[in-house]
Amino acid sequence: MSWRDLVENRWAIYALLFPFFVPYSLKFVPGLSQIYDLVNVFKLLAILLILFFYITRRRLSKVMLLIFSFQGLLVLSSFLNGLREFGDYSDLLPPLGLAMLVEMGMGTEKSKVLSSLFHILASLTVVNFFLTLLYPTGLSFASLYTQIRNPLYFLGQDNGLVYQLLTLLGLNYLLVEKQAGAGTVRLISGKYAKSFHPRLWIFDLIAFVTMLIVGSATGLMVLLLFWILTRFRFVRGSRLVVWPWLTFYVGFMGLVVLAGSSIPWLSWVTELLGRDAGFTGRDLLWEQALSLITEKPVLGWGNQSELIAIWNSYFSAHNQILDIALRAGLLGLGVFGFLHVLAFRSCQRASTKMATLIFSTLYCFLIGGLMEAGVRPNHFIFLVLAAFPYLEDRGQHFHFNLGDIYRRHRHD
Template sequence: MYKKSVLNNKIVLLLFIIPIFTPQSFDFFIEGILGEIFLRWNVVNTIILFLIFLMRKKLKRSYSWSIISFWLLFLICSLITSNDLMKSINTWIGTAAPIINFMLLSNIIFKYNSKNYINLVSKYLFFLLSLNLILLIIFPHGVVSLQHVFTDGRASDSFKRVNFMATDNTTIQFLIVTILFSELRYYFCKVNSLFRKLTWIISGLTAVIIWSGTGIVGYLVFLLSSAIFVFPRGEKLKFSINSVYLFGIISFFIIVVFRLQSLFSFFIVGVLGKDVSLSNRIYIWDIAYSKILQRPLLGWGNNSKGWIIEYNWYNYYAHNLVLDILIQGGIITMLGMYFILNHSRVSLSRQRDKYLESLLSCCILSIFTMNITESQFTSAYFYIPFILAWLLSTYNPNSTRVNHKKLLS
């Protein structure tokens, strides 16, 4: 019985949850020692969870294997094209471990104890959210400022802000995931609406203070789509996940392929204060296309974490989800990502609960929107909504509401 499992203990469960959401700033404190500790913590947890996953025969396994297969494909492609095998392996481990960790942990727990799991993760993310805002106010230029370096090795005068949790755009993704867990917690038991409101308020303040163009657009898309489809008519007005995926495909062609972003120049220039080149992204995309054509099948590997595009004496990553996967892992890795995304889409399209489909669709819509001009496939926050879409459809096949008078323990 699951009640006898050590994972039913909240303290033990928290020990598995904490390293998944490692603050990115830890990679820079005390010469990266904190980041290294949390990385090893993640690796140990992932090994333990993988052994539990193999031993528990009643678990649903299809999506977990999709995630694992994608990262194995990415590793193989990176090793084949890499000039430094150990560096590629270390980079891969640091990226893949928290993602696989979250997938396996959620799969193991969701079948038996999903409400307590959602409750615990939601509260922990709220703690991180609050701490991140406090530190953002105290250190408006970031708890760490990274100096840009020219391709010839010279240091520039510009700096990149690293907030407590992550850089600006990844922080917005963290906000959206935190709101998602808060909404799921409220939905499954209707308790502590103040907690829910505070999550939205703190997230909104954080987004405004950061004011990253890509992040603001993603956050506004999530906020507005939720206002239409989730609050207060989420159970009556359904937001189809198929519509979200169609939007993602069309947006990619409009912005990245055909470069029609000038159609939105009023918002880009007048509201966000950016230019129609999308902060020079369109020029970076041109270089990305040429590099992809040079190695279309396997890509260039994960050396320097994809920062291999040289433009204006700096190195950049592709700043688009599709282009970045292709440039690092080629068509083979892109096929692995297709199966992950399509698996989530099919699962969520079968979700009978209109509220859950609408909520997760809004979240995925905002992620697709941000990844038009960003690439976040190496962040655990990118995968969480897709994993939850599968879990909530797989372990909630009848999609029936729980008794809201029953509180989460």
């Protein structure tokens, strides 16, 4: 079997993808925790298999080169900081596996990777929705879950749910745009006819209702922003408007995260949003994170999720940028930033509806990261996809030959 046969075989794709999305809650349900551990072993085997087929292509994309570099810096930092736990390193593999599989799938005309990924997420999301209706405060039968910081739901903890939902919505919109099986309904006839895709509205509704029940302000903010960005195509002339949105992101990071409650009018604004100026204690975590970053600014402290000692416990930075700088230093943060600059530049140069959808999803991942730590594996799916709208439009080559990865390619 070649790599092309792999990504065109739907059942093989389902088998490889499902372990990446096994519900987190199974880990804490008596009688199912061993199944969860077994599936995680299969996930490692799936990643190794994906890596093997990726190598057999003898091509390395610019995006994957940067992703490997970013994860490699995390490995190096972890090793230099003396981390010896298997999980400190195995947690870095799922983003690589997903990114490689999606890229291989996009390299064929009959790719089934994205639709298979959507089917898995859609099925799990529907189950999560009904279980959330039955257990609105969290799964009471997950009795092995002893942490009390955040409620646990079928697909994860409260704020973490939005990243699964955002991935689902992003893929849903992309597949509808590609006309991959989504039907259109006309509300009225004549010149006032209005068409819509039921599948879009159904999963939008499920996502919003889920986060309303969970009560996650971060999740609702992310979903609302995604809905706005996908409903209005922000263009200037024939170009997608990208950089003003990034300016807003950087400005928000500077004003809220770095300056925090020291800004007089910030308290008034956050109270209107129903939050305190410290964002439920996050300002104290951000202050501690900045202090730790200054101690090891280059490569950071390694792949540790909870480094900040406060309130008689250990916490994460609750901010993606600070968390990356903590784990991989400013060097890792630079690679992460450069990866996104290339992705957004590709979307802007394409300025198609597909590019708008990919940009919107990526941007919402970043906005959610202002209040939550870590880079979700699903995030890397859309970093890989970001190259394709531009390349499909211009007909350029996306890959390097492994022997020519430093060869300069033609640019516009």
